[in-house]
Amino acid sequence: MKKAFFYKEWIKTRWFLLAILIGGILVEIYLFLKxxxxxxxxxxxxxxxxIVNRNQFMFHTLKYFPILAGLLIGVVQMIPEIVEKRLKLSLHLPLYESKSITLMVGYILIILISIFIISFITLILGAAIYFPLEIIKSIAITVLPWYLCGITAYLLVVFCCLEPLWRRRIINILISVCFLGTYFLSSVPGAYSKNILTMMIIPAISFLLIYLSVFRFKTGVQTN
Amino acid sequence: MKQFKHINKVILVIMILGLSWLLPQIWHLITDKATRYPFTYFSSVNHTFCTLEYEKEEFIRKDAHGNTYTEEQWDSILPMFSFRQLATDGLLPDTLNGIALSVKDIRKTNYYFRYKPNELFSPSIPLYPLFESMSGRVDLEMPGDVFRVTKDGVEFINPKTNKINFTKSLKYSKSLLDKGFGGPAKWVAGSPTTRKSYDEGYFILDQNSRLFHFKRVNDKPFVKEIKIPENIDPIFMKTTEYGDKRFYGFVISSDSKLYVISCNKYKFINIPIRFDYKNDNIMLMANLFYWNMGITTDSGKVCYAINTNDFSLVDTLKYHKEPNKMAEASKYFLPFSLKFKSYKSNYIKPRFSAVPLKYMLVNLFFVILLVLLKPIRKQKPTPLAIIITLITGIYGLTTTLLLKL
Structure with a gap:
């Protein structure tokens, strides 16, 4: 059953995941050429x-890659489930609904996080050729919230898409915008260095919220 | 699956927190007003504070006694501020307070210093260029490397190769270690710019809270330990490198006191001002006779006139911040707020603030409103809705209405 689940998700998302991987590589090539x-x-x-004395950050372009990747993969995974009501079928399989949704989301999360780790490590290794440890640390702590934002963006797309009611979906979208907004509050390199833990809690909460949407979807909430 | 029903409570908390972040921001966007204090400068002629204010489309120049002045009179009572104009008009006095005046001397002693809390609370990359202090050239030149402070001294790194210059590192580290330096540094203070008239290198506080003056003189390390008086716990330093070469820099201690380190035997001299390093801004306009210091706080501004020679307090002038009525009004309906940004820090982190409990009585009004809305909502408010509205006021009410609790 699990294999079939993964295969279904693989068929649905493989080209987009490949596009994200290639997109990430192209962004990094561009950053290092620049x-x-x-x-x-x-x-x-x-x-x-x-960089050291005037707070210039050389990799600002990277800021939008994780969030765009998260939004894209969330949309391509979830829109067909909703438009064609495929999710109903998935949730009626002889598997706990929570397990089904964990498999669906977990599959994408593992691949997305892997792409982000590859992107992050490539960036750090590339930067280590040109910069000392102090600048590397600053780069790492500056880009880390952006990758966390990408993961959060994916989870929030799932959270919004699975919500059965439009009225509530709009509230969910507003919550998502607020959540994602917290990752872009400063352009000062290292501004989030004292707050990485909170920025990690946000994807964890977003993950939990998905189950609320599934619960509401499954119970067929109609009124609020 | 039923256990996930309780995640609904998480949404409730998220929405209340979100509203406590957004609503105060929107309110501030609509109601914020700039607080402008008159430009204030201590006259070295009248020996009193003089102010310049822009009112009803004209400048009002007056002193602390209420006397008003024309622009020309203003220039003449503030020769240290208007010396360029006076010199151009040939009106600069030859002597003042028994001291001969020249444009060169005035320029040398006229300098500015600023401190904002976000200079201290800001991420930084601990790499520093060590300039040659005695190059014999008029302009300073970039040294071609940067140094980091380590447990064992310093390491010089070449930006071209990104490699450590071990020979140079060893030479400079040895000088530091010979003087008893115990790295790594708690903080390093210096001006890493070539846009200054001379270089005094860096001041490094080591792990044992010992302060060292570290610079490069004739391509050799210069290290000098500075004795810190017992009661001073320095947490921040800003070097000055002003033309008069009287001080190495300003030091702020953990008990919010301001000191200068004199070029004469590295003496710590207390500047008699009151401020809070976490919240207040300092602005200094120094001249040959007085230091004009302005401390801007959340509640107003205090101007100090300090004797340039002996640092005694000469006079003070207080401005109270006019209360913003709209900001005051918000206390009644915005019981608490969540902020991530602060102009006092460059770090992003959640910051909560709440109004005193007495203002929360207004929350009762929101509870009544919630009950009165029953016919429109076509549902009775749940006990949970009443409780959260009672505790969180408008945030709880809005959440309740949106989530139809």
Missing amino acids: LGRSFRYAGHEHLWDV
Whole structure:
């Protein structure tokens, strides 16, 4: 049953997951080409100086990759389930509903987190060629909330899509916008360094919220 | 699956927190007003505070005694502020308070210093360029490497190769260790810019709270331990490198006191002002005779005139912040707020603040409103809805209405 579940999700999302992986690689290639040009134009010492003393961050473009990836994969996984009412079928399989949804979401989460880890490690290893540990730490702590945002974005899309009522779905969308907004409150590198734990709690809460939507979907809530 | 029903309560909490984040922000967007205090400068002629205010589309210049001045008179009573204009008009006095005046001397002693709490509460990358302090050149030059402070001294890293220069690192570390340095640093203070007239290197507080002056002189390390008076726990330092070369910098201690470190034997001199380093801004406009210090707090601004020579307090002037009635009004219907950003810190983190409990009596009004809305909602409010509205006021009421509790 599990294998069949994974296969179904694989058929549905494989090309988009591949697109996200390629997109991530292209973003990083672009970032390092841009970094190389900056080194050629400004010189190594000057670039280090603006990073250290003027709070310049060289990888701002990366900010939008995880959130876009999370939103995209959430939409391509969930929209067919809702439009074609396939979810009803999935939830009527001889498997606990919570288990079914955990398998569906877990499958994407594992792949998405893997892509993000590859992207994160590539970035850090690439940056380690040019920068010392102190700058690497600053880069890591700055981009980490963006990846957490990508995971949260995916979970919140599922949370919103599975909600059966439009009225409540709008409330869920507003909650999601607030949640995602908290990841983009500052452009100062390292601004979230004292708050990484809270930023990790948000995806955990978002994961829980999915089960509320499934519960409401399963019980056929009609009024509130 | 039934156990997930309780996640509905999580939504409730999330919505209340979300509203306590959004509604106060929206209210501030609509009602915030800038607080403007008159420009205040202590006259070295009248020896009193003089103010410049923009009122009804004209500038009002007056002193603390209520005398008003024309622009020209204003220039003449504040020669340290208007020296360029006076010099251009040929009106700069030759001597003042028994001291001969020259534009060069005035320029040298006219300097500014600012402190904002977000300078202290800000992420930073602990790498520093160590300039050559005695290059013999007029302009400072970038050194070609940066250093980090480690447990065993310092390490110089070349940006071109991203590799450590071990020979140089060893040489400079040895000097530090010979003086008893115990790394890594608690903090490092310095001005990592070539846009200054000279370089005094860095001040490093080690793990044992010993302060070291560290610089590069003729390509050799210069290390000097600075004796910190017993009662001072320095938490922040900002170096100055001003033209008059009287001080190395300003030091803030954990009990919110401000000191300067004198170039004369590294003496710590207390500046007689009151402030809170976590909340207040400091602005200094120094001149040959007085230091004009403005401390801006949440409740107003206090201006201090301090004698430049002996740092004695000469005069103070207080401005009270006019209460923003709209902000005051919000206390009645916004019982608490959640903020992630603060102008006092560059860190993003959740910050809760609540109004005193007496204001929460207004929440009763929201409960009554909830009960009165029964015919429109076509449902009786649940005990949970009443309780959360009673505790969280408008946030609870809005959540209740949206979730149809």
